[in-house]
Amino acid sequence: MSCMRFFSVRLTNALTWMCLTLGISSSAFAAAPVNLTISTGSVSGVYYPAGGAICRLLNKSQKQHQLRCSVTTSEGSIANIQKLRNNEVPLAIVQSDIEQHAFTGATEFAQSGPMPQLRALFSLYSEAFTLVVREDSHISQLSDLVSKRVDIGNPGSGERATMELLMQQLNWKQTDFSQISGLHADERAQALCDNQIDAFVYVAGHPNGAIREATNSCDAKLLPLPPEQIASILKAHPEYSAATIPGGLYRDNDTDTATIGVTATLLTTDKLDDETAYQVVKAAMENLEQLERSHPALKGLNPENMTHVGLTVPLHPGAARYYREHNIKM
Numbered sequence: 459m460s461c462m463r464f465f466s467v468r469l470t471n472a473l474t475w476m477c478l479t480l481g482i483s484s485s486a487f488a489a490a491p492v493n494l495t496i497s498t499g500s501v502s503g504v505y506y507p508a509g510g511a512i513c514r515l516l517n518k519s520q521k522q523h524q525l526r527c528s529v530t531t532s533e534g535s536i537a538n539i540q541k542l543r544n545n546e547v548p549l550a551i552v553q554s555d556i557e558q559h560a561f562t563g564a565t566e567f568a569q570s571g572p573m574p575q576l577r578a579l580f581s582l583y584s585e586a587f588t589l590v591v592r593e594d595s596h597i598s599q600l601s602d603l604v605s606k607r608v609d610i611g612n613p614g615s616g617e618r619a620t621m622e623l624l625m626q627q628l629n630w631k632q633t634d635f636s637q638i639s640g641l642h643a644d645e646r647a648q649a650l651c652d653n654q655i656d657a658f659v660y661v662a663g664h665p666n667g668a669i670r671e672a673t674n675s676c677d678a679k680l681l682p683l684p685p686e687q688i689a690s691i692l693k694a695h696p697e698y699s700a701a702t703i704p705g706g707l708y709r710d711n712d713t714d715t716a717t718i719g720v721t722a723t724l725l726t727t728d729k730l731d732d733e734t735a736y737q738v739v740k741a742a743m744e745n746l747e748q749l750e751r752s753h754p755a756l757k758g759l760n761p762e763n764m765t766h767v768g769l770t771v772p773l774h775p776g777a778a779r780y781y782r783e784h785n786i787k788m
C-alpha cells in the first residue's frame with residue numbers, strides 16, 4: 459500500500475501528513491486496511507443494498523488489496539454529488555441524469571458549477587421515474603395530480619431533482635398542488651397509507667422496498683406518464699430514456715407502467731488512485747453473478763453495458779485499465 463494511495467483515499471486522515479512530511483515507506487502501512495466508503499441512498503431503496511453488495515465482494519479479497527469497504531446511507535443522488543465534490547467520500551451511486559447535470563454544471567448545479575473531476579467506474583441497472591398514488595385518491599392520470607397532496611421527494615434526492623425537471627416541462631409550480639412535502643424514501647409509503655399524502659415520486663430500480671411497502675400495505679397504484687409527455691421530455695432532455703416498470707412486480711399492479719428512466723452509476727473523482735479504482739471494478743466484474751443475486755433490481759447486469767450505458771463522465775483510468783486488460787468494450 460503506497461503512501462500516496464492512502465493519501466488519495468483518505469484526504470483528511472492525519473496519517474497523510476505523516477506520509478508526506480516524514481516520507482514513511484509503503485511497508486509501514488501494509489497491515490492497516492484503508493477505509494473506502496460508498497455513499498448510497500435510503501435503506502428501502504436499491505443503492506444501499508447494491509453498494510453493500512459491491513463492498514462485500516471487495517472485502518472478500520481484502521488481503522490482496524488492503525481496502526475495507528463500507529456503505530453510508532444518504533439523502534440521494536444530489537447529496538452524493540455534493541459529498542464527492544467536498545471529498546467527503548471517494549465513491550457514490552448517482553442517477554445518470556444527475557451525473558450529467560453535475561459534470562456540465564446544468565440545471566440544479568447551475569449555481570455550484572460544473573464538476574469536471576467526476577469519473578465513472580461503471581453503471582449498474584435502470585432506474586424508473588415512479589409515481590405512486592393512493593387507490594382512493596381519484597388520480598388516474600398525470601394531470602390529476604394538480605390540486606392533490608404530493609410528496610416530491612426530500613431535498614438531496616435524485617427524484618426531487620427529476621420531479622422538478624418534469625414539473626418545469628409541464629409548467630407546474632409547487633403551488634399547483636394542494637400540499638407539497640419532501641419526505642425521505644423510507645417515510646413515503648407510510649405517509650401514503652396513513653392518508654397524509656395522495657401521491658409520491660421515487661426514482662429507483664424495481665422492485666424496491668419502498669414501493670413494495672406501499673403496494674402491500676394499502677393497495678397503492680403506479681401511475682404511467684402519458685406518451686406525449688414522455689416524448690416531449692426525451693426530446694428536450696436526451697439524458698432520459700423511455701422506460702417500463704413491468705407489470706406483476708407489485709401487488710395489484712399487473713400491467714406495465716410507461717415512464718422515463720435513467721441509470722444508476724458508480725462514480726468517483728479524479729482524486730481516487732488508479733489501483734483502488736481498478737480493485738473496485740475487478741471485485742464487481744469478477745463476481746457479476748453474485749452482484750446480480752444481491753437484489754432483484756440488479757438482474758441482467760452486462761459488462762458490455764456497464765462501461766458506457768448512462769455514463770457521460772470519463773471512465774476513471776483505473777477502471778479503464780481493467781476493461782482494457784479484459785477486452786471489455788468501452
Ligand code: GLU
Pocket residue numbers: 498499500502503504505506533534535536552553585614615616617661662663
Ligand atoms: N435514485 C434515488 C436518488 O438518487 C435513490 C434510489 C435508491 O436509493 O435506490 O436519490
